[in-house]
Amino acid sequence: MLLISKRDILRMKKMSFIMVAVFLMISASLAVAGTLDEVKKRGQLVCGVSTGLPGFSATDEKGVWKGLDVDGCKIIAAAVLGDISKIKYVPLNSKERFTALQSGEIDLLVRGTTWTLHRDTALGLNFAATNYYDGQGFMVKKKLAVKSAKELDGAAICIQSGTTTELNLADYFTENKMKYEAVVFDTHDQTMQGFEAGRCDVLTSDQSQLYGLRTHMKNPAEAVMLPEIISKEPLGSVVRQGDDEWFNVVRWSFYAMLNAEEMGVTSKNVDEMKKSTNPNIRRLLGLEGDKGQSLNLPDDWSYQIIKQVGNYGESFERNVGMDSPLKIARGLNAQWNKGGIQYGPPMR
Numbered sequence: 001m002l003l004i005s006k007r008d009i010l011r012m013k014k015m016s017f018i019m020v021a022v023f024l025m026i027s028a029s030l031a032v033a034g035t036l037d038e039v040k041k042r043g044q045l046v047c048g049v050s051t052g053l054p055g056f057s058a059t060d061e062k063g064v065w066k067g068l069d070v071d072g073c074k075i076i077a078a079a080v081l082g083d084i085s086k087i088k089y090v091p092l093n094s095k096e097r098f099t100a101l102q103s104g105e106i107d108l109l110v111r112g113t114t115w116t117l118h119r120d121t122a123l124g125l126n127f128a129a130t131n132y133y134d135g136q137g138f139m140v141k142k143k144l145a146v147k148s149a150k151e152l153d154g155a156a157i158c159i160q161s162g163t164t165t166e167l168n169l170a171d172y173f174t175e176n177k178m179k180y181e182a183v184v185f186d187t188h189d190q191t192m193q194g195f196e197a198g199r200c201d202v203l204t205s206d207q208s209q210l211y212g213l214r215t216h217m218k219n220p221a222e223a224v225m226l227p228e229i230i231s232k233e234p235l236g237s238v239v240r241q242g243d244d245e246w247f248n249v250v251r252w253s254f255y256a257m258l259n260a261e262e263m264g265v266t267s268k269n270v271d272e273m274k275k276s277t278n279p280n281i282r283r284l285l286g287l288e289g290d291k292g293q294s295l296n297l298p299d300d301w302s303y304q305i306i307k308q309v310g311n312y313g314e315s316f317e318r319n320v321g322m323d324s325p326l327k328i329a330r331g332l333n334a335q336w337n338k339g340g341i342q343y344g345p346p347m348r
């Protein structure tokens, strides 16, 4: 018969106590080593972007990444590392993007990604900021003389897989009792080539992306946008769930850009603005109030964002607005007090 003495029981209790303590210590250290600490330690931000969408994230002739989404990466590098050059850009297509974030391959995803219930919950992701309010549109060849999406019954439609675009399209055609043939591609390059080569009559995607893609056509004047917008596409910066500290950094870096625009602080005048007596501007620039402390960032985090990247309006106009080939109007992306819905909560 197996006899267990009191001493054995005590020893076993002691062992299990040590095991629980070790487990708790490991979990605690994992929790502490969040993305913010990792990025600081690495001295580099790893940011997921598109494979090349003009105005949003694309490389120029020198191979330098540029665009509104690229600025979404840069503001984080400016806030955390004080240097927008400390970024590794990882180009991702629609299907790859979520796995890259979930697996920890990237710290942040800023790639025309729509905030939806499913992605925000079941995929284990959190949408920290909406840098562009968009909607799904249609681009058709001018020579087809189509004036409305309602005339598209029976059309062949080029579309990219792994996007919200697919379900919106199905919904819209069902609702309007029309049929279509989906011509599906994995990358935007293939989608665009399919459209140009006549594999389809129509290309559908987020409207901003259609504007960007059109600039890449051999003859952009051959394509026109239809007036219908068939969905809501709030596009933004995405992080993994369970890392509130990092979520806050990503969210408030964007709000700093928005508040800077609202207060008239730009990359050009930010040094002058440091002399301002306006308490809101002083708080925005980290000269008074909470500074960087509650975000675990240097006190000049928002100054660096504005100095190195600019405010939201500057970034918008430079990349997709009137100072860019896309010439997109501010529309929904104007400030809340200028007819839009971009609204930066108070920084205090």
Ligand SMILES: N[C@@H](CCC(=O)N[C@@H](CS)C(=O)NCC(=O)O)C(=O)O
Binding pocket: 049, 050, 051, 052, 053, 092, 093, 094, 111, 112, 113, 114, 160, 162, 163, 164, 165, 186, 187, 188, 191, 205, 206, 209, 233, 235
């Ligand atoms: N906003 C939609 C669509 C995003 C999307 O991937 N659109 C295509 C447009 S063709 C794109 O950006 N492709 C760029 C790429 O694959 O790199 C979503 O989040 O699902």
